[in-house]
Amino acid sequence: MKKTILAIAFMAMGAVACKTEKNKAAVSEEKEVAKTENIINTYKANVAESVVTWKGSKPTGSHNGVVSLEKGTLEIENGAVKSGEFVIDMNTIVCEDLEAGNGKEKLEGHLKNTDFFDVEKFPTAKFEVSSSEVKEGKVHVTGNLTLKDVTKSITIPATITEAEDAVTFKSDVFSIDRTDFGITYSSKKIDAALKDKFINDLMEISFEVKAKK
Numbered sequence: 001m002k003k004t005i006l007a008i009a010f011m012a013m014g015a016v017a018c019k020t021e022k023n024k025a026a027v028s029e030e031k032e033v034a035k036t037e038n039i040i041n042t043y044k045a046n047v048a049e050s051v052v053t054w055k056g057s058k059p060t061g062s063h064n065g066v067v068s069l070e071k072g073t074l075e076i077e078n079g080a081v082k083s084g085e086f087v088i089d090m091n092t093i094v095c096e097d098l099e100a101g102n103g104k105e106k107l108e109g110h111l112k113n114t115d116f117f118d119v120e121k122f123p124t125a126k127f128e129v130s131s132s133e134v135k136e137g138k139v140h141v142t143g144n145l146t147l148k149d150v151t152k153s154i155t156i157p158a159t160i161t162e163a164e165d166a167v168t169f170k171s172d173v174f175s176i177d178r179t180d181f182g183i184t185y186s187s188k189k190i191d192a193a194l195k196d197k198f199i200n201d202l203m204e205i206s207f208e209v210k211a212k213k
Contacts, residue, residue, distance in 0.1 A: 038077055043167050043211035045072030045086070050211075052088055053173075055204040058186075059196045063107060064204075068092040070124060074211050076167055079160060081141050084129040084169075086209060090119040115185040122148045127207070141171075147181040158207070169209040175202045 047069045055064040070089040075082040093111050098104035112119045129143040130153065142155040158171040179201050184190045188198035 040075055040077045040082060041162070041167070041213060043074045043076065043213055045069055045074070045209050045211045047071065050207075050209040052086075053204075053206045053208075054093075056199065058199045062097075063095055064097055065093065065095040065108075067094070069209065072209055072211065074167060074169060074209070076160060076162060079162070080134050080139055081129050081132040081158075081160065081169070084143075086127045086207065088125040088127075090117050090123055090125055093117070093119070116183055118148060138172075145176070147178075147183070150181040152176075152180055156207075165213040167211050169207065169211070171207040173204050173206045175204050177201045178203050 050069045050072065052067045052069065053064065054067060055062060057063075068089050070087045072084070072086040074084040091112070093108055095104050095107045095111075098107060111117060114121075117125075125148075126146040127143050128146075129141055132139050132141045134140075138157045139160050140155055140157050142153060144151050145154050154174070154176065156171045156174045158169055161168045161170070178184075179187050179189055186194060186197070186199040187201050188194050189201055191198075
């Protein structure tokens with residue numbers, strides 16, 4: 001009787017062993033696991049070294065200058081802009097092609113008043129990144145540009161240069177139609193009677209933002 005019980009026990013153990021062997025996971029030496037590393041670097045703009053340039057024109061000539069950043073941030077992921085925001089201090093509008101006492105102050109004051117950017121009511125402008133993609137060696141950044149109380153989406157090509165703990169974001173010169181943002185002073189589109197005394201609707205802008213971690 002004892003031999004029978006032992007035989008049955010060994011048979012059961014053998015069946016379990018066979019089943020276990022059948023379901024056993026294959027084991028070999030450790031293999032290297034492929035990893036995808038998306039490194040996101042966050043930078044804060046150095047406003048003293050960053051600048052926004054502008055240029056406006058009319059049939060008789062043009063004026064150009066700069067505006068300063070109030071603050072800014074950038075998040076760079078694998079060479080592309082993941083997110084970012086540039087806040088522009090519109091009270092810092094400067095005309096660079098005119099000299100003091102020779103129309104400089106008059107033009108700067110005019111750009112700041114209600115005919116143009118109305119900086120008392122709208123002291124800042126803003127560009128906020130919504131997406132970007134790398135094409136032909138440049139980062140094409142899409143973002144929301146806010147001037148006065150109007151926000152429009154624009155896409156601008158730019159170059160991103162990272163070095164250790166710093167990054168430079170430099171856009172190509174791009175144009176916007178000021179009338180899209182409610183800036184209609186001396187626009188021929190609005191007043192055809194201006195003839196050749198109009199100011200071009202397109203104005204040129206570029207960003208150069210230097211930032212550090």
